[in-house]
Amino acid sequence: MSTNRVHTFCRICEPYCGLLAEVEDGRIVSLRNDKDHPIHKGFSCHKGIQYLRVHQDPDRLNYPLRRCNPRSEERGDFAQVTWDQAATEVGARLNDIVQRHGDKAIAMYTGNPIVFNSGFFANAEALSAGFGAGPRFGALTQDCANKFAGSEAIYGSFLVHPFPDLLHTDYFVGIGCNPAVSHMAFIEISDPMAKLRAIKQRGGKTVFINPRRIESATPETGEVLQIKPDTDFYFLAGLLHEIIFKIGYDGERVGKHAKNFDELIEFVKTWPAERAAAVSGISLETIREIAREFCAAPSASIYMSTGVNQGSQGVLAYWMLQMISLVSGNLGKRGGNLYCVGFCPTAQFTRRKQDQPFFDTEFGELRAIAGTMPGNLMPELLESRQNPVKALIVISGNPLLSIGGEARLRAALQGLELIVVLDIYRSATAELADYVLPATDFLEREDINTLGLGHQLEPHVQYTPAVVPAAGERRDDWWILSRLLQAMGRPSLLDDPQPKPFGAVEAMLQYSGLSLDKLKQLPCQTAVLPEPDPEELFRFGVQNDDGLIDCCPQLFRRGYASAEEHWQGLLAEPKDQLKLITRRTPLMVNSWMHNLPVHKKSVHMTNPLWMNPRDAESRSLFAGDEVRVQTDFGQVQADLVLDETLRPGVVAMSHGWGQSKAYGLSTARRFPGVNVNQLAAVGPGSFDVLSNQAQLTGINVQVIASSP
């Protein structure tokens, strides 16, 4: 029997870790970390390796399905149809809807996995535009829209996110992140924990800021300052205040690369470190010490992630972070925060089109962020009287669980005429669909690592073929959408007798003198590119017309009052107010991998409520108690697990659970857990107006023992 070894890579998160598949008789028999990979050198986490179980999962979708029972019944009764049947029927129904209700009647939702799918992603704009001008939604507004809004206003492109140069930095501050578990969003980095250990080994220092003593904080990396949830903006503003008013800033660098610095000073003046100390749980002395150390280090870098993004002040926090890097002289400097062109400078393609993005709607002034409307308004926008939506196409997403207010959204979805879901699984959302169309998984499709462009610590580009042909009648997402467009009589990639989904990727590769064919000839199909020149940020990143970084975008003024209000609210809170944070465990990724039996062990058979033992004691609660967690917006039942890594006053739960109605997922449904997003505020006024970002962490909750 011949064994074929295929070098490929993981597409669960940004690092794109190298994987090695062994294929026998057209079947993958093993999937391992790829020790030959020139960048990852054998590092990958268990999630990528265990993706083989996703590939082999008997619950996977193999054929197009059409619903036979009314959508009012929560369990779908689906029958297998051919691709031609599915496409023809969906195409005709979409055309009918557009004819009756106009060009804005088809909405779309894209989930997170699609961004790791270059065949789709490189054509995303055209594929989306093909379905008209209806509202677009996505997981974006649930976990990182603040970064897009922040960078668009500051740098002029929503895809410029200067990342910490962990290979050279002498001082690293990581806020609301946990690299040991989640690696690092918005950075394409191999083995992040090794990079953090190396900082200490070369005499540098790492400080984590997190309400929880995270797995990433070890004696070989650095300590955690246990901040109170959703106070990161004040902490960052306090640091910036110290640097500008006490320590002194790099005026030359600011003058050369930035504008509106005086306005920034005016703003920062209102947020001294004393105000941060009053609400953040981090002492004034400590804030000052970090500011001093940051500025005294030969180089210093700073990073924030989902724990801050999902709070209430994510845009302003990201702004402060960029300004700390700039005024301390670390932006665009070796060891500071960098931009990296990689194989193609893409920031120019996402240049801000208008300074004032807001427009009037029946729900007040709104904006789109990277084309995406607020998830928290999804039910309202679907039911809009001005622009009623009648059909929804969901692409590798699970809005029912990812967006808050599950019951409200379920009702809005049930009011639609047509729901089409493209997925690898019959997810909780797919259960509501009229048509469920089977997509390929990452072992069944060719790809390159496009998402990291701009944010690669170790620039490289890798091609992977499909490791094995698609099972059943699974198809690539680009093909499925193109097939639907074709059935509607609209232009699509399939108009070409030899469709070229990678045409856009080929054009990007040309910038570096590469091509897919050239990549295929290289070891691991990988081209290693030179390390980024720190000045690339100013040459290729900044997209404002004058080439200057905007230190104080006008747009942010809309957020000033909310920052003040939130601060006053924190001061006025009772001392024993519990705050809920969301926590990703090593055994889950959003709602991606809930159907793997191997992960349903120990405490991970459900999503418990983690609580500090002190808080449990003062409430006469005990480990194993069933508790009710409630907010003004919803409630869930959970088992109590004591966790002394949490700051007292902080409780934590994992999201992505609540699978009891995912009838097509046998394991997930056996271990359903609860949907923690039901506790979040939804509807008008519940999201950050600057970015459409939902608040999913730092939520005030009550925890009560459930009556027996």
Add this chain to the structure above:
Amino acid sequence: MTFVIAAPCVADYSCVEVCPVDCISPGPEDPEFQEAEQLYINPQQCIGCGACVEVCPVVAIYSADSLPVRWQHYAEVNRSYFMRRTKTDDVPRGES
């Protein structure tokens, strides 16, 4: 960074099942499993993902740099278990 199994281990094999690179021994299929007092992590193969830590019912697994002081020597205990095994035994399951 590797992980280490320390004294509390009760040879429950949740960790063996969840380990993506089969670096925990002996597994339930191995002859010595019946007699095993504890399981061991092969530091040469561990990728440091920490999945085993999450599923251990008795909190016996620690990252090598965070071992409680009283169990510091377990890093060596784990390593030497694999040194003792013959060369052929050392071939990880699934790659033979």
